[in-house]
Amino acid sequence: MLELVDVHRTYLIGESTVQALRGVSMKIEQGEFVAIMGASGSGKSSLLQILGLLDTPDKGDYLLFGHNVNTMSEDEQAGLRNSVAGFVFQQFHLLKRMNIVDNVRLPHIYSGVKGDFRKEAVERLRQVGLEKRVDHTPNQLSGGEQQRVAIARALVRDPLIIFADEPTGNLDTKNSAEIMKILKGLHEEGKTIIMVTHETEIAAYAGRVITMRDGLIVSDERKIGRELSVTVGAAQEFEPHLAKTVSLWRDGRFTGFMQQAFQAILANKMRSFLSVLGIFVGVASVIAMMALGEGAKAAMQEQLKSMGSNMLSIRGGSAKIRGAAQGAGAVTRFTFTDVDDIAALRSLVKNATGVVNGGARIVYGNKNWSSSLNGVGFDYGTMRASVPSTGRWFTREEIQTREKVAIIGVTVVKELFGGSNPLGRTIKINRINFKVIGIAPAKGFSGPQDEDDVVIIPVTTAMYRVLGKDYLSGIFVEVISPSLIGQAKSAISEQICKRHRLKASDDSFNIRDMTEIQQMLSSTTQTMSLLLGSIAAISLVVGGIGIMNIMLVSVTERTREIGLRKAIGARKGDIMLQFLVESVGMTISGGVIGVLAGIGISLILSFFAGWAVKTSLISVVLATLFSAIIGIFFGLWPARKAAALKPVEALRYE
Ligand code: ADP
Ligand code: MG
Numbered sequence: 001m002l003e004l005v006d007v008h009r010t011y012l013i014g015e016s017t018v019q020a021l022r023g024v025s026m027k028i029e030q031g032e033f034v035a036i037m038g039a040s041g042s043g044k045s046s047l048l049q050i051l052g053l054l055d056t057p058d059k060g061d062y063l064l065f066g067h068n069v070n071t072m073s074e075d076e077q078a079g080l081r082n083s084v085a086g087f088v089f090q091q092f093h094l095l096k097r098m099n100i101v102d103n104v105r106l107p108h109i110y111s112g113v114k115g116d117f118r119k120e121a122v123e124r125l126r127q128v129g130l131e132k133r134v135d136h137t138p139n140q141l142s143g144g145e146q147q148r149v150a151i152a153r154a155l156v157r158d159p160l161i162i163f164a165d166e167p168t169g170n171l172d173t174k175n176s177a178e179i180m181k182i183l184k185g186l187h188e189e190g191k192t193i194i195m196v197t198h199e200t201e202i203a204a205y206a207g208r209v210i211t212m213r214d215g216l217i218v219s220d221e222r223k224i225g226r227e228l229s230v231t232v233g234a235a236q237e238f239e240p241h242l243a244k245t246v247s248l249w250r251d252g253r254f255t256g257f258m259q260q261a262f263q264a265i266l267a268n269k270m271r272s273f274l275s276v277l278g279i280f281v282g283v284a285s286v287i288a289m290m291a292l293g294e295g296a297k298a299a300m301q302e303q304l305k306s307m308g309s310n311m312l313s314i315r316g317g318s319a320k321i322r323g324a325a326q327g328a329g330a331v332t333r334f335t336f337t338d339v340d341d342i343a344a345l346r347s348l349v350k351n352a353t354g355v356v357n358g359g360a361r362i363v364y365g366n367k368n369w370s371s372s373l374n375g376v377g378f379d380y381g382t383m384r385a386s387v388p389s390t391g392r393w394f395t396r397e398e399i400q401t402r403e404k405v406a407i408i409g410v411t412v413v414k415e416l417f418g419g420s421n422p423l424g425r426t427i428k429i430n431r432i433n434f435k436v437i438g439i440a441p442a443k444g445f446s447g448p449q450d451e452d453d454v455v456i457i458p459v460t461t462a463m464y465r466v467l468g469k470d471y472l473s474g475i476f477v478e479v480i481s482p483s484l485i486g487q488a489k490s491a492i493s494e495q496i497c498k499r500h501r502l503k504a505s506d507d508s509f510n511i512r513d514m515t516e517i518q519q520m521l522s523s524t525t526q527t528m529s530l531l532l533g534s535i536a537a538i539s540l541v542v543g544g545i546g547i548m549n550i551m552l553v554s555v556t557e558r559t560r561e562i563g564l565r566k567a568i569g570a571r572k573g574d575i576m577l578q579f580l581v582e583s584v585g586m587t588i589s590g591g592v593i594g595v596l597a598g599i600g601i602s603l604i605l606s607f608f609a610g611w612a613v614k615t616s617l618i619s620v621v622l623a624t625l626f627s628a629i630i631g632i633f634f635g636l637w638p639a640r641k642a643a644a645l646k647p648v649e650a651l652r653y654e
Contacts, residue, residue, distance in 0.1 A: 001192065002028040002051060002161075007060035009046050009215075020046035022215035023060070028194065030160075033187045035206035036196045043215040044196040045165055051194060052085050052163040053077045054567055054647045075571045081647075082110050082569020086154030090166035092146040093564045093651065094138040094153075097267040100125065101134045104152045109256040110569040111157060124152035128182055144175030151182055153568070162186065164195040168202055180205045257574070261582040268554070272586055275550040278543030279590030279630065280597065283623045286536035287598025290619035292605065293529035295612035300521050310485060311383065312477040313512050314342075314492065332500050332509040333471040339377075341495050342477055348488040350480050353377035354472040356462045360455045362408075363428040364416040371412050371453050373429070375462020383478050386456065391423050391438025399458040402465055407438040409452035429455060430466050485513050540626060543590070548634035551583050555642040562642050563650025576643040583635025584628060591627030595620050 009021040020043045028034055028051075036044045049055040050062060053069065062069040064084075069077065081087075094103050104121040125131050128148035130141075138146055147167060154162055164183065168176035184205050187193050195206065203209050211219040265272045316331040336354060343352040353376065360373035378396050381387040388407055398405055406429065413422050422436045434457065443451035463469050479488040489511050496502070496509060555562070562575055570578075599620075602613040 001030045001065060003061075003063040004050075005061040005063070007047075007050060007057040007062065009043075009050065009055070010058055019215055021050070021057070024215070024217055025060075026210065026217060026220065028192070030192055031187075031190060032208055033184075033193045033206045034195065034208045034210060035203035036194070036210050036212060037198060037200075037203050038212035038218075040198065042212040044198075044212055046215075047212065048163055048165050048194065048196050049648050052087060052567075053081050054087075054651075075573075078110070078566065078569050078571040081567060082107055083157055084160050086157065086159040086162045087567050088147070088150050088154050088162065088164040088167045089651070090169040092138070092143075092150045092170075093560065093567075094146055094149055095561055095564070096138055097263060099135050099137050100130065100141070100149045100152075103138065103149055104156050106153065106565075107157050107568040109260070110565075110571070110574055117156070120156060121152070124155050125149070127155065128152050142175070143171050144178060147171060147175070147179055148182065151179070155186070157569075159191075161192040161194065164193065166196055166198070168197070168199070176202065254577075257578050257581050258585075260578055261585050264554075264558075264582055265586060271550055271554075275543075275547045276586050276590035276593075278546035279540070279587045279627050280543075280594040282536065282540030282543035283591045283594025283627055284598040284601060285539050286533075286623045286626075287595055287615065287619055288601040288605070288613075289532035289536045290529075291598070291602035291613040291615040292611065293525070293532050294614040294616050294619075295602075295606070296528060297525045298614050299612040300525055310479045310482045311514060312479060312485070312488065312492070313474060314477065314496075314509060315474040315512075316509050332496065332502065334475055334509075335471055338496065338499060339472070339475055341499060342475060342492055345488070345491055345495065348480060348484050348491055349477055351379045351383055351478040352475055353379045353383060354459055354475050355380065356459055356467060356469060357473040358462065358467045358469075360429050360466075361431075362412065362416065362455060363431075364425065367416050369412060369415045371409075371455050373462060373466065374454055374456045375459040375467070376456055377459050379478075380456075380476065383476055386440050388438030388440055391436075393438065394458055399460055402460040403458060404432060404434045404461060404465070405437045405457065406434040407440050407456040408436055409440045409454040409456075410442045411450055411453040412455060413439055429457070432466060489513065540623075540630065544587075544630035544634045547583055547587055547631065548638065550586075551579065551635050551638035552641075554582075555579065555638045558642075559645065559650050559653035562645055563647050563653065566645070566647035566650060572643045576639045579639035579642050580632065580635050583639070584631035587627045587631030587635075588624070591624045594627070595623060598623070 004024055004026050007021055007024045008019070011018045011020055024043075024047060036047060038044050046055070050057055053064075056069070064080070072080075094100070095106070098106075101118060101121045104124055105117040108115070108117045108120075122131060122134055125134060128151055130145060130148055130152070133141065133145070138149065141149065147170075151167075162183070167183070168179050171179065180202060183193055183195070193206075195202075197203050206223075208220070208222045210217055314334070316333055334354065339352050339354045342349055355377070356375040358373045358375075360371045362369050362371055376384075376386075378394065378399050381393040386407070387393045391407065393407070394403075394405060397403075406427065408416075408422065408427075416422070416427065417425070422439065425436050426433050427436060428434070440452070440454065440456060445451065457466070459472070463472075477488065477492065479485050492511060500508075502508060562570075565575060565578075599615050602615055605611050606613040
């Protein structure tokens with residue numbers, strides 16, 4: 001069944017080499033109970049590890065049921081360790097954080113067979129006399145009991161061969177005898193047993209004793225009268241195990257890994273909490289900072305809109321205010337025809353409205369007040385965000401019929417009416433009676449000028465009844481979109497030149513826009529967002545490094561666990577996935593709590609500090625995604641490191 005041909009194994013320790021096996025050849029038949037004896041350091045464990053597929057020879061062949069192990073892939077070997085071999089170690093190698101049923105059924109995670117196998121595990125525990133201790137953890141058991149759990153674990157996949165390396169090495173005589181009784185029973189049931197020991201009394205249980213010295217077999221004795229417990233057809237039993245490839249997603253393997261990762265996270269609560277904290281802080285600050293940045297941006301956009309972000313103002317006269325160029329006759333006077341002309345530029349202009357400005361002496365009762373007068377068209381209200389929230393805007397008829405109605409700014413309200421309601425009252429503007437129909441929305445100061453110290457009346461009324469003018473002071477134009485401002489400016493300029501027969505060089509009117517202010521504001525918000533974003537990103541990266549650190553520590557600390565998992569059949573991918581699931585699980589949970597906290601923080605900021613905040617879906621998605629990526633990125637390296645370990649190396653790790 002097993003055949004070694006001239007097997008060598010040499011260990012490298014720094015510069016020097018140790019030849020543990022120096023050409024071992026032997027055969028072991030199905031149903032044998034073999035004891036490998038010899039002094040310490042003679043190569044017994046090295047031999048057993050090669051037989052058990054935990055290690056590979058440097059030189060020589062190992063034939064398992066006629067199949068050369070050298071040609072098998074790592075994953076195939078792992079599969080065979082899971083289904084054909086069962087291991088019992090001197091140090092038991094039970095996982096301390098699981099109860100003993102979970103320890104016993106552990107090999108099933110890597111088997112690809114569906115089910116939870118609790119019943120099988122309990123049955124195996126009964127076989128070794130521990131059925132009453134199923135919920136205990138390994139720490140609550142004596143050494144002998146722990147070794148019996150390990151035997152139950154070795155049996156749970158019903159293997160063909162049991163490999164035992166000094167199974168009684170850590171036990172007293174009484175416990176040793178019990179363990180040997182169990183092994184002997186298993187042999188009688190038909191299992192092949194290969195056991196390493198240095199004690200003659202223990203070796204006496206076996207039917208064949210191989211003695212080693214300095215990496216070579218020096219004697220090989222079969223006891224007469226000890227029959228093999230041969231089972232017929234075992235070679236055929238072996239074949240199906242070889243071909244088996246196990247899918248990750250089917251057979252519930254993935255859920256198994258999730259449970260394992262969850263257990264591992266819970267087993268180190270404080271440490272997991274701390275590493276989750278890093279991601280949590282990072283994600284929460286990303287969300288909060290982005291909400292702040294977005295809020296500021298939205299607030300500024302709102303402000304821009306009230307100023308008219310895509311607004312043009314056309315005035316007669318030179319742009320060089322108070323400049324020498326402004327002589328007599330250098331002013332273009334606009335009329336409603338100009339407004340209509342400009343409004344006709346449909347592809348660029350959304351709205352155009354004429355305005356006329358002047359001064360107003362306003363009298364109410366015994367109070368009087370000087371203010372500025374704005375005569376405006378119907379569209380001015382929406383274009384300049386001047387539609388009152390108290391009272392109403394003008395109707396088109398009122399503007400057409402030169403109605404004497406007025407909307408007054410809050411400063412005027414305060415000066416003339418004090419605390420009382422001005423709506424419906426009659427005031428005198430330049431000695432003409434006007435009815436107050438609304439209060440203009442407060443706008444505050446623009447430079448030294450109080451924008452709320454204003455009276456707004458229909459443009460026709462202002463021109464023909466109050467100011468006695470037949471031309472406009474200027475025209476406001478709303479361009480379709482801010483990107484068309486430049487184009488609109490030149491088209492309008494051309495239009496005006498044509499109508500008034502001006503040369504392009506004439507400086508008798510000017511068109512101004514808000515782009516300067518807009519650019520300034522948007523570059524400020526951009527700088528701020530960038531600053532906030534980078535602070536948040538730094539904290540996320542720091543959090544990620546924290547996770548990597550924890551995972552590295554965890555891998556190092558759990559090296560022997562990794563060794564055991566590989567010994568019972570975990571493949572490289574399984575180990576890697578388990579650690580990845582662990583780190584991604586931690587970062588994602590940190591991310592999710594962080595998102596909630598980030599939203600909470602921004603709400604608190606907006607509530608108590610009155611800051612504008614705006615949580616965007618994209619920042620939430622981005623932060624969650626980012627935390628998952630951090631989990632994968634920073635978890636990958638430790639996971640790879642863990643997966644690359646050879647089972648023997650990992651098991652020997654102290
Ligand atoms: P035994 O089990 O018979 O006591 P081993 O097979 O464990 O002996 O070891 C045989 C020799 O190989 C010893 O000299 C031991 O120090 C050496 N050895 C075993 N494993 C390693 C290893 N992983 N690295 C270096 N040397 C090793
Ligand atoms: Mg040994």
